[in-house]
Amino acid sequence: MPLADKYAAALRSAGVAFAEDVPLARKTWWRVGGPADAWAEIGALAELQAVQRVADDHGLPVFVMGNASNLLVSDRGIRGLVVRLTGDLAGVDAAGDPPILALGGGVKLVSLLGRAQREGWTGLEALAGVPGTIGGAVRMNAGTRLGEVKDALVSVGVVRPGGEVDELPLAALEMSYRTCRLPERSIVWTASLRTTGADPAASRELVAEHLAYRARTQPVDVPTCGSTFRNPPGDSAGRLLEAAGLKGFRIGAVEVSPKHANFVVNLGGATADDLWRVIGEMRRRVRDASGIDLEVEVHRAGEWP
Numbered sequence: 302m303p304l305a306d307k308y309a310a311a312l313r314s315a316g317v318a319f320a321e322d323v324p325l326a327r328k329t330w331w332r333v334g335g336p337a338d339a340w341a342e343i344g345a346l347a348e349l350q351a352v353q354r355v356a357d358d359h360g361l362p363v364f365v366m367g368n369a370s371n372l373l374v375s376d377r378g379i380r381g382l383v384v385r386l387t388g389d390l391a392g393v394d395a396a397g398d399p400p401i402l403a404l405g406g407g408v409k410l411v412s413l414l415g416r417a418q419r420e421g422w423t424g425l426e427a428l429a430g431v432p433g434t435i436g437g438a439v440r441m442n443a444g445t446r447l448g449e450v451k452d453a454l455v456s457v458g459v460v461r462p463g464g465e466v467d468e469l470p471l472a473a474l475e476m477s478y479r480t481c482r483l484p485e486r487s488i489v490w491t492a493s494l495r496t497t498g499a500d501p502a503a504s505r506e507l508v509a510e511h512l513a514y515r516a517r518t519q520p521v522d523v524p525t526c527g528s529t530f531r532n533p534p535g536d537s538a539g540r541l542l543e544a545a546g547l548k549g550f551r552i553g554a555v556e557v558s559p560k561h562a563n564f565v566v567n568l569g570g571a572t573a574d575d576l577w578r579v580i581g582e583m584r585r586r587v588r589d590a591s592g593i594d595l596e597v598e599v600h601r602a603g604e605w606p
């Protein structure tokens with residue numbers, strides 16, 4: 302669908318460049334989903350503020366797409382404007398010893414981890430192998446069994462609807478396992494992370510070990526969105542899903558990974574509706590088998606019936 306005229310006019314007069322009716326499937330890790338009404342790559346804070354002013358003044362729905370590695374986009378696509386942060390909003394600055402890192406919300410964790418290894422920055426090992434952007438990772442307090450974003454986070458900068466910029470210290474975010482409280486409809490444009498000044502060789506070793514663990518236990522070379530469900534307190538979603546007999550379960554071109562039961566694979570040509578059907582079936586079967594109601598970790602975007 303093209304963008305409604307009133308939104309298009311408001312964005313143009315705010316100087317925001319965008320493309321219309323843009324397919325999203327190829328931009329997502331699951332390779333599914335319909336088009337965005339409009340798509341903009343935003344490379345500067347002032348431009349992001351302009352987007353948020355249009356959102357507030359005209360009711361334009363704005364969705365920020367990070368690396369789409371934990372995201373299920375509806376087959377019907379996303380109404381309004383989908384934004385990706387690039388340029389200055391995907392930059393890395395380091396200051397101090399050991400350095401505090403000022404990251405643009407669009408920085409990809411995989412490239413950050415690569416840079417950290419080259420520069421000898423330590424303390425970010427828990428993020429090894431997490432495929433998202435720092436903005437997305439903050440939003441869900443992403444992590445691994447080594448730790449979570451909140452362990453290194455100092456503060457975040459957000460742009461609120463209307464364009465106002467705010468700095469929020471870690472304590473204001475009430476972060477816990479896979480949760481973070483951010484002001485409604487605000488966009489994380491920057492995050493400050495602390496490094497630790499520990500031994501870089503030990504850090505490199507820990508990262509390598511963890512990546513090897515992931516490659517051994519997870520289907521890392523096929524389209525998935527990582528863990529589909531959060532782990533329930535004191536247990537593991539993967540274990541519960543396997544115990545409910547779900548490894549290898551299929552609907553259409555969607556398969557529960559035979560390698561790790563909390564990963565759902567697009568075998569090629571799956572739809573978002575099929576993926577959601579399989580996720581619902583996984584949840585139902587675990588509930589029937591164990592009485593535990595798993596919580597979906599993957600975020601859904603766009604129009605759902």
Ligand code: EPU
Pocket residue numbers: 444445446447515518526527528529530531532537538539540541543560561562563598
């Ligand atoms: N398990 C099974 N069957 C399975 C899968 C796992 O019995 O099919 C068991 C394993 O044997 C293990 C336990 O469940 O005893 C936990 O499994 P694993 O070590 O693979 O870790 P996880 O809890 O499933 C978490 C994160 C991952 C992260 C890994 C490794 C969550 C929901 N997931 O997975 O994060 O990569 O630890 O650090 O907390 C993600 O969030 O998207 C993600 C991939």
